[in-house]
Amino acid sequence: MKEARSAIALQAGREAILAAARIEFAKSGFHGTKMRDIAQRAGVSQGLLHHHFQGKEGLWSAVGEQASAEFLTYVSNVVGQETLDADSVPSAIRTYLRYWREHPDAFRINLWRLLDGPTDERKSRSLSLNERAVPLIKRAQHSGLLRADMPAGLVLCVAGSLVQFWLHSRIEMQDAIEIGGEKMPDDETFIRHIMQLIQSSPASEPSGKDG
Incomplete structure:
Protein backbone atom coordinates (compact mmCIF):
# COMPACT_ATOMS: atom_id res chain seq x y z
CA MET A 1 0.00 0.00 0.00
CA LYS A 2 2.83 2.36 0.89
CA GLU A 3 4.51 1.68 -2.47
CA ALA A 4 1.22 2.35 -4.28
CA ARG A 5 0.84 5.69 -2.52
CA SER A 6 4.43 6.57 -3.36
CA ALA A 7 3.87 5.76 -7.05
CA ILE A 8 0.70 7.87 -7.10
CA ALA A 9 2.54 10.77 -5.46
CA LEU A 10 5.36 10.52 -8.00
CA GLN A 11 2.87 10.53 -10.90
CA ALA A 12 1.02 13.49 -9.40
CA GLY A 13 4.34 15.29 -9.05
CA ARG A 14 5.19 14.57 -12.66
CA GLU A 15 1.85 15.93 -13.87
CA ALA A 16 2.23 19.04 -11.71
CA ILE A 17 5.70 19.61 -13.17
CA LEU A 18 4.41 19.29 -16.75
CA ALA A 19 1.57 21.73 -16.07
CA ALA A 20 3.93 24.23 -14.44
CA ALA A 21 6.52 23.86 -17.21
CA ARG A 22 3.90 24.49 -19.85
CA ILE A 23 2.98 27.79 -18.20
CA GLU A 24 6.60 28.87 -17.70
CA PHE A 25 7.76 27.85 -21.19
CA ALA A 26 4.79 29.66 -22.74
CA LYS A 27 5.73 32.78 -20.79
CA SER A 28 9.52 32.81 -21.23
CA GLY A 29 10.55 30.23 -23.84
CA PHE A 30 13.25 27.60 -23.44
CA HIS A 31 16.25 29.76 -22.58
CA GLY A 32 14.30 32.27 -20.51
CA THR A 33 12.76 29.65 -18.22
CA LYS A 34 14.59 28.58 -15.06
CA MET A 35 14.13 25.13 -13.55
CA ARG A 36 13.68 26.72 -10.13
CA ASP A 37 10.70 28.71 -11.46
CA ILE A 38 9.06 25.51 -12.68
CA ALA A 39 9.75 23.74 -9.39
CA GLN A 40 8.33 26.66 -7.41
CA ARG A 41 5.16 26.82 -9.52
CA ALA A 42 4.70 23.03 -9.30
CA GLY A 43 5.36 23.01 -5.56
CA VAL A 44 8.11 20.39 -5.81
CA SER A 45 11.87 20.23 -5.38
CA GLN A 46 14.25 20.78 -8.29
CA GLY A 47 15.51 17.27 -7.57
CA LEU A 48 12.13 15.84 -8.53
CA LEU A 49 12.31 17.69 -11.86
CA HIS A 50 15.61 16.01 -12.61
CA HIS A 51 14.29 12.66 -11.38
CA HIS A 52 11.47 12.73 -13.92
CA PHE A 53 13.02 14.62 -16.84
CA GLN A 54 16.83 14.67 -16.31
CA GLY A 55 17.10 18.32 -17.31
CA LYS A 56 15.44 21.27 -19.03
CA GLU A 57 15.74 19.77 -22.52
CA GLY A 58 13.99 16.61 -21.38
CA LEU A 59 11.23 18.67 -19.80
Whole structure:
Protein backbone atom coordinates (compact mmCIF):
# COMPACT_ATOMS: atom_id res chain seq x y z
CA MET A 1 0.00 0.00 0.00
CA LYS A 2 2.83 2.36 0.89
CA GLU A 3 4.51 1.68 -2.47
CA ALA A 4 1.22 2.35 -4.28
CA ARG A 5 0.84 5.69 -2.52
CA SER A 6 4.43 6.57 -3.36
CA ALA A 7 3.87 5.76 -7.05
CA ILE A 8 0.70 7.87 -7.10
CA ALA A 9 2.54 10.77 -5.46
CA LEU A 10 5.36 10.52 -8.00
CA GLN A 11 2.87 10.53 -10.90
CA ALA A 12 1.02 13.49 -9.40
CA GLY A 13 4.34 15.29 -9.05
CA ARG A 14 5.19 14.57 -12.66
CA GLU A 15 1.85 15.93 -13.87
CA ALA A 16 2.23 19.04 -11.71
CA ILE A 17 5.70 19.61 -13.17
CA LEU A 18 4.41 19.29 -16.75
CA ALA A 19 1.57 21.73 -16.07
CA ALA A 20 3.93 24.23 -14.44
CA ALA A 21 6.52 23.86 -17.21
CA ARG A 22 3.90 24.49 -19.85
CA ILE A 23 2.98 27.79 -18.20
CA GLU A 24 6.60 28.87 -17.70
CA PHE A 25 7.76 27.85 -21.19
CA ALA A 26 4.79 29.66 -22.74
CA LYS A 27 5.73 32.78 -20.79
CA SER A 28 9.52 32.81 -21.23
CA GLY A 29 10.55 30.23 -23.84
CA PHE A 30 13.25 27.60 -23.44
CA HIS A 31 16.25 29.76 -22.58
CA GLY A 32 14.30 32.27 -20.51
CA THR A 33 12.76 29.65 -18.22
CA LYS A 34 14.59 28.58 -15.06
CA MET A 35 14.13 25.13 -13.55
CA ARG A 36 13.68 26.72 -10.13
CA ASP A 37 10.70 28.71 -11.46
CA ILE A 38 9.06 25.51 -12.68
CA ALA A 39 9.75 23.74 -9.39
CA GLN A 40 8.33 26.66 -7.41
CA ARG A 41 5.16 26.82 -9.52
CA ALA A 42 4.70 23.03 -9.30
CA GLY A 43 5.36 23.01 -5.56
CA VAL A 44 8.11 20.39 -5.81
CA SER A 45 11.87 20.23 -5.38
CA GLN A 46 14.25 20.78 -8.29
CA GLY A 47 15.51 17.27 -7.57
CA LEU A 48 12.13 15.84 -8.53
CA LEU A 49 12.31 17.69 -11.86
CA HIS A 50 15.61 16.01 -12.61
CA HIS A 51 14.29 12.66 -11.38
CA HIS A 52 11.47 12.73 -13.92
CA PHE A 53 13.02 14.62 -16.84
CA GLN A 54 16.83 14.67 -16.31
CA GLY A 55 17.10 18.32 -17.31
CA LYS A 56 15.44 21.27 -19.03
CA GLU A 57 15.74 19.77 -22.52
CA GLY A 58 13.99 16.61 -21.38
CA LEU A 59 11.23 18.67 -19.80
CA TRP A 60 10.88 20.87 -22.89
CA SER A 61 10.57 17.74 -25.04
CA ALA A 62 7.96 16.24 -22.72
CA VAL A 63 5.87 19.41 -22.83
CA GLY A 64 6.19 19.44 -26.64
CA GLU A 65 5.17 15.79 -26.91
CA GLN A 66 2.15 16.45 -24.71
CA ALA A 67 1.09 19.44 -26.83
CA SER A 68 1.65 17.53 -30.07
CA ALA A 69 -0.46 14.61 -28.84
CA GLU A 70 -3.27 17.00 -27.91
CA PHE A 71 -3.02 18.70 -31.30
CA LEU A 72 -3.09 15.44 -33.26
CA THR A 73 -6.12 14.25 -31.30
CA TYR A 74 -7.84 17.58 -31.98
CA VAL A 75 -7.27 17.43 -35.76
CA SER A 76 -7.50 13.64 -36.19
CA ASN A 77 -10.94 13.70 -37.81
CA VAL A 78 -9.97 16.17 -40.54
CA VAL A 79 -6.46 14.83 -41.16
CA GLY A 80 -7.52 11.20 -41.24
CA GLN A 81 -10.70 11.51 -43.29
CA GLU A 82 -10.95 8.87 -46.01
CA THR A 83 -13.20 10.65 -48.52
CA LEU A 84 -12.36 14.16 -49.62
CA ASP A 85 -14.76 16.79 -50.91
CA ALA A 86 -14.69 20.53 -51.54
CA ASP A 87 -14.96 21.33 -47.83
CA SER A 88 -12.22 18.94 -46.65
CA VAL A 89 -9.30 21.35 -46.84
CA PRO A 90 -11.23 24.44 -45.61
CA SER A 91 -12.43 22.31 -42.71
CA ALA A 92 -8.85 21.29 -41.92
CA ILE A 93 -7.69 24.93 -42.00
CA ARG A 94 -10.67 25.95 -39.86
CA THR A 95 -9.82 23.26 -37.29
CA TYR A 96 -6.15 24.25 -37.30
CA LEU A 97 -7.02 27.90 -36.65
CA ARG A 98 -9.55 27.01 -33.96
CA TYR A 99 -7.03 24.79 -32.13
CA TRP A 100 -4.57 27.65 -31.73
CA ARG A 101 -7.29 30.04 -30.57
CA GLU A 102 -8.39 27.56 -27.91
CA HIS A 103 -4.85 26.68 -26.79
CA PRO A 104 -2.95 29.98 -26.45
CA ASP A 105 -0.27 28.39 -24.25
CA ALA A 106 0.52 25.83 -26.96
CA PHE A 107 0.56 28.61 -29.55
CA ARG A 108 3.08 30.63 -27.53
CA ILE A 109 5.28 27.58 -26.96
CA ASN A 110 5.21 26.89 -30.70
CA LEU A 111 6.38 30.45 -31.40
CA TRP A 112 9.12 30.12 -28.80
CA ARG A 113 10.16 26.83 -30.42
CA LEU A 114 10.89 28.71 -33.63
CA LEU A 115 12.92 31.35 -31.79
CA ASP A 116 15.00 29.46 -29.26
CA GLY A 117 13.93 25.83 -28.89
CA PRO A 118 16.47 22.99 -29.17
CA THR A 119 16.90 22.03 -32.84
CA ASP A 120 16.58 18.28 -32.31
CA GLU A 121 13.20 18.61 -30.60
CA ARG A 122 11.97 21.01 -33.26
CA LYS A 123 13.02 18.60 -36.03
CA SER A 124 11.35 15.63 -34.32
CA ARG A 125 8.07 17.50 -33.87
CA SER A 126 8.15 18.81 -37.44
CA LEU A 127 8.52 15.32 -38.87
CA SER A 128 5.80 13.90 -36.62
CA LEU A 129 3.24 16.51 -37.67
CA ASN A 130 4.15 16.78 -41.36
CA GLU A 131 4.07 13.02 -41.84
CA ARG A 132 0.38 13.21 -40.96
CA ALA A 133 -0.60 16.45 -42.68
CA VAL A 134 1.25 16.33 -46.01
CA PRO A 135 -0.49 13.12 -47.21
CA LEU A 136 -3.85 14.89 -46.84
CA ILE A 137 -2.61 17.70 -49.10
CA LYS A 138 -1.26 15.21 -51.66
CA ARG A 139 -4.58 13.40 -51.76
CA ALA A 140 -6.40 16.69 -52.22
CA GLN A 141 -4.04 17.53 -55.10
CA HIS A 142 -4.65 14.16 -56.72
CA SER A 143 -8.39 14.75 -56.37
CA GLY A 144 -8.13 18.10 -58.17
CA LEU A 145 -9.11 20.05 -55.06
CA LEU A 146 -5.76 21.81 -54.65
CA ARG A 147 -3.25 23.15 -57.15
CA ALA A 148 -0.74 20.53 -58.20
CA ASP A 149 1.96 22.87 -59.55
CA MET A 150 3.47 23.24 -56.07
CA PRO A 151 4.93 20.55 -53.80
CA ALA A 152 2.34 19.32 -51.32
CA GLY A 153 4.54 20.38 -48.42
CA LEU A 154 4.77 23.91 -49.77
CA VAL A 155 0.99 24.14 -50.16
CA LEU A 156 0.68 23.04 -46.53
CA CYS A 157 3.23 25.63 -45.40
CA VAL A 158 1.54 28.44 -47.34
CA ALA A 159 -1.80 27.74 -45.66
CA GLY A 160 -0.29 27.08 -42.22
CA SER A 161 1.97 30.12 -42.20
CA LEU A 162 -0.89 32.40 -43.22
CA VAL A 163 -3.00 31.08 -40.33
CA GLN A 164 -0.08 31.61 -37.96
CA PHE A 165 0.45 35.17 -39.19
CA TRP A 166 -3.29 35.82 -38.92
CA LEU A 167 -3.09 34.91 -35.23
CA HIS A 168 0.20 36.41 -34.06
CA SER A 169 0.40 39.53 -36.26
CA ARG A 170 -3.12 40.89 -36.14
CA ILE A 171 -2.01 44.50 -35.76
CA GLU A 172 0.26 44.38 -38.80
CA MET A 173 -2.30 42.55 -40.89
CA GLN A 174 -5.11 44.91 -39.93
CA ASP A 175 -3.00 47.97 -40.74
CA ALA A 176 -1.98 46.53 -44.12
CA ILE A 177 -5.58 45.73 -45.04
CA GLU A 178 -7.15 48.95 -43.78
CA ILE A 179 -4.47 51.18 -45.34
CA GLY A 180 -5.46 49.52 -48.62
CA GLY A 181 -9.00 50.76 -48.06
CA GLU A 182 -10.53 47.41 -47.07
CA LYS A 183 -12.08 46.08 -43.87
CA MET A 184 -10.45 43.39 -41.78
CA PRO A 185 -12.15 40.11 -42.78
CA ASP A 186 -13.54 37.56 -40.36
CA ASP A 187 -12.06 34.08 -40.02
CA GLU A 188 -14.28 32.46 -42.63
CA THR A 189 -13.52 35.13 -45.22
CA PHE A 190 -9.82 34.77 -44.46
CA ILE A 191 -10.01 31.01 -44.99
CA ARG A 192 -11.71 31.60 -48.35
CA HIS A 193 -8.81 33.86 -49.34
CA ILE A 194 -6.33 31.12 -48.41
CA MET A 195 -8.27 28.63 -50.51
CA GLN A 196 -8.16 31.02 -53.48
CA LEU A 197 -4.36 30.82 -53.26
CA ILE A 198 -4.01 27.06 -53.00
CA GLN A 199 -7.02 25.51 -54.70
CA SER A 200 -7.16 24.30 -58.28
CA SER A 201 -8.57 26.65 -60.87
CA PRO A 202 -11.93 25.61 -62.35
CA ALA A 203 -10.25 24.77 -65.66
CA SER A 204 -7.56 22.54 -64.18
CA GLU A 205 -7.78 18.78 -64.44
CA PRO A 206 -7.26 16.43 -61.49
CA SER A 207 -3.80 14.87 -61.48
CA GLY A 208 -5.12 11.57 -60.20
CA LYS A 209 -7.80 10.02 -58.06
CA ASP A 210 -8.37 10.27 -54.33
CA GLY A 211 -6.32 7.51 -52.71
